[in-house]
Amino acid sequence: MIYDVIVIGKGPAGISCAIYTTRANLKTLVIGKSDSMLLKADKIENYYGFENPIGGKELLDTGLKQALRLGAQIVDDEVVSIEKTEKFRVISVNGEYEATTVLLATGAPVVRVPVKNIDKFEGSGVSYCTTCDGFFYRNKKVGVLGYTDFAIHEANELAAFTQDITIYTNNMPLNISENLNESLSKFKVNTAKIAEIQGQEKIEEIVFADGSKELVQGLFVAYGSASSTSFALKMGIATEGKSITVNDKMETNIPGLFAAGDCTGVFKQISVAVGQGAIASRQMIDYVRKTGKDG
């Protein structure tokens, strides 16, 4: 089964796009975790069409129902990787899907990782992209900073290069899907709270809150959900800072791959995300019709 459209992210941008593509009779799959920033929004009153304030969760739920009613498929899952061959292969924790076009609508880049000095060592041992940088760490001692399926996925990628991999959760409880337990068993896990990263020119050690230390030669950040930016780095998508670069048609620099909503770094508002999702949908519909539906 090849989808015409896979939307990654089920917030306003993603669902707005899916509503349009579904109504245009394109086979549309939405894959996302329930982790929208909107869940924290108690009262929204600046999104057109609601006389009284609406809760973020209520709006998200209504959007999902709207897309389902129109025929979109929605799965609650975490996408950890996208590959472009002839089509796009979208790999999630629980499955693998193929599509002619993909929309990245994963929301704002991951919240700042709350570890002191992490920014300082970016590019000097701290990396956000196993595919880009894993190769440099052959047979070295590396860490993955994270606690979710995404962290396991990244650790698995690194396992091609080195066997000495520790997952550092920084005091977060491990939150791993059952089918990844076997993978998890291949790695060391350290759940201690991190105080800071230390090193001279490059990262050298992780210092924990209790004063203990561990040496590492590389630290890969996979904290929380995979953000658009991490996909972007792997696929060679153009970015500006932590945002995906799009043109006014919501096209990225990779044909068939689009982005909308907060991950594009435009004014981060529901209104804007919904509009961008609609604009992207029109281009995706054109793209599918040009390259041949189902083919």
Place this chain on the structure above:
Amino acid sequence: MIYDVIVIGKGPAGISCAIYTTRANLKTLVIGKSDSMLLKADKIENYYGFENPIGGKELLDTGLKQALRLGAQIVDDEVVSIEKTEKFRVISVNGEYEATTVLLATGAPVVRVPVKNIDKFEGSGVSYCTTCDGFFYRNKKVGVLGYTDFAIHEANELAAFTQDITIYTNNMPLNISENLNESLSKFKVNTAKIAEIQGQEKIEEIVFADGSKELVQGLFVAYGSASSTSFALKMGIATEGKSITVNDKMETNIPGLFAAGDCTGVFKQISVAVGQGAIASRQMIDYVRKTGKDG
């Protein structure tokens, strides 16, 4: 009273903008006629956030209530002209207002005027801009094609150049505000249905459905409501075809003047209009704060 923001048009783009500027504590006035294309939309199901289809009128009404609740002022009136001095002077049928910034959100350009050959004589006697072209018709016999307040406004503008002015309604009933009746009395009115425009290189005569003819040397189109494009032509705003040219911040080429929604000619969807209104609002808020609020 100088407004920080005047929004022209009370559809999704205009109201979305007004919601943001009002919440940002800017004095915001919305001026518009109830003539949105959405009034004809029986069922809308592609605007994010509504599980079941919603009627166009219902959505418009809800939007108005939302903006009013947040503190926007809304008047039902037709803007016929905008002038830029230090501030903007916005002239409507029933009033005159001043503002630091203006948003054009007047919807799609006026529907095609249903008169044969009108396109053929554009620039050859057929004009959409009395301010631009009135001067060329000094003491000539001119017509104004229209039936609303906007037509009277245009005829009044032409009265500075010529006394021989006929309003051609093309079988539409005259629909003029009471306070314009005195103006109306200065002009001839012909309500016959028009069959076509004729002429060699320039317009020469109007041929009516009953076979009768009238000579004219110029015909000014002011059919229906004043569209953004007619404002644009008068003010020297850059346009592409019948759409207002905006950059990705919704800025026109005139500082302080913005445009959003269908009049910008982007994908004509509620979703997009609402997003553009929000983006414009952010720039307008910046603009007002920079140039000095109230000042």
